[in-house]
Amino acid sequence: MQQRAIDTALTALTGTALAGMLVAGVAVESAHGAPADKPMAHNLTSQQVTGHDNNTNTGKTSGKTSGKTGGKTKAGKAAPKTHAVLSGNTTASYFWDDGSGVNGDTGAPASGKPMQKGMFASPSWPMNTKVKVTYQGRSVTGFVGDRGPGEPSHRGVMLDLDTYTFRHLVDGKKPTSKYDTGTSAGHLKGVKYEVLSWGHGAGTKGTPKPLG
Structure with a gap:
């Protein structure tokens, strides 16, 4: 009879503890769950993609500009002079x-x-x-x-x-x-x-x- 009372008390205590843990888990889920992570992940992805595109475009633009400028530049080339014999x-x-x-x-x-x-x-x-x-x-x-x-x-x-x-x-x-x-x-x-x-x-x- 005394042992049963002890088991009942332990069961009740365990249930209360489990209930408390569930409540805490729900609170953590609300604070750090997937709905809160998705916008952060999206922003990070946007920054990464934007940074990659800028670097890529800058590299291509610089390359083309340098190439065209170098190809069209005629500075330093003097017209040939005619020498009298x-x-x-x-x-x-x-x-x-x-x-x-x-x-x-x-x-x-x-x-x-x-x-x-x-x-x-x-x-x-x-x-x-x-x-x-x-x-x-x-x-x-x-x-x-x-x-x-x-x-x-x-x-x-x-x-x-x-x-x-x-x-x-x-x-x-x-x-x-x-x-x-x-x-x-x-x-x-x-x-x-x-x-x-x-x-x-x-x-x-x-x-x-x-x-x-």
Whole structure:
């Protein structure tokens, strides 16, 4: 009888303790259960994904930008300079020989090419030699296509320039006609010449020599 009373009391006490534990478990479940964890997990996932995307995009953007910028940049590349194989100064006259007989011309140019702008006459340089002439800051690049001037070359006039080139060197304008420069100047002293490349036609390379 006494033992039964003790068992009953222990059973009651155990039930009370179990009930208390269940209540405590429910409280813990409410405070730290899945419903409370999901928003935190979502926020963390968002931060991780956002951080990953930013790093990935930044890496790609930086790579593309650097690549394109580097590919298009041309800084530091200087344009190639043209070097003269011969340069000097001389007195230049003008001509326009087209075989018309105007101004006593001697016929078609010796090179066989038609008279044109940028055609020069030299007493000795090879035909088709490329020459740049400069006077008072103005320049024209042409080629040797005829022989001349005649006797003036013995007096130091080593270049005969077409009328268009001659007039451009004087004042930057065009001649009155292809036979007349439209100025009172018959010669230009101190014209700088630069031979850019020698021609393969008849003639002699080097310092110009008088005709004949």
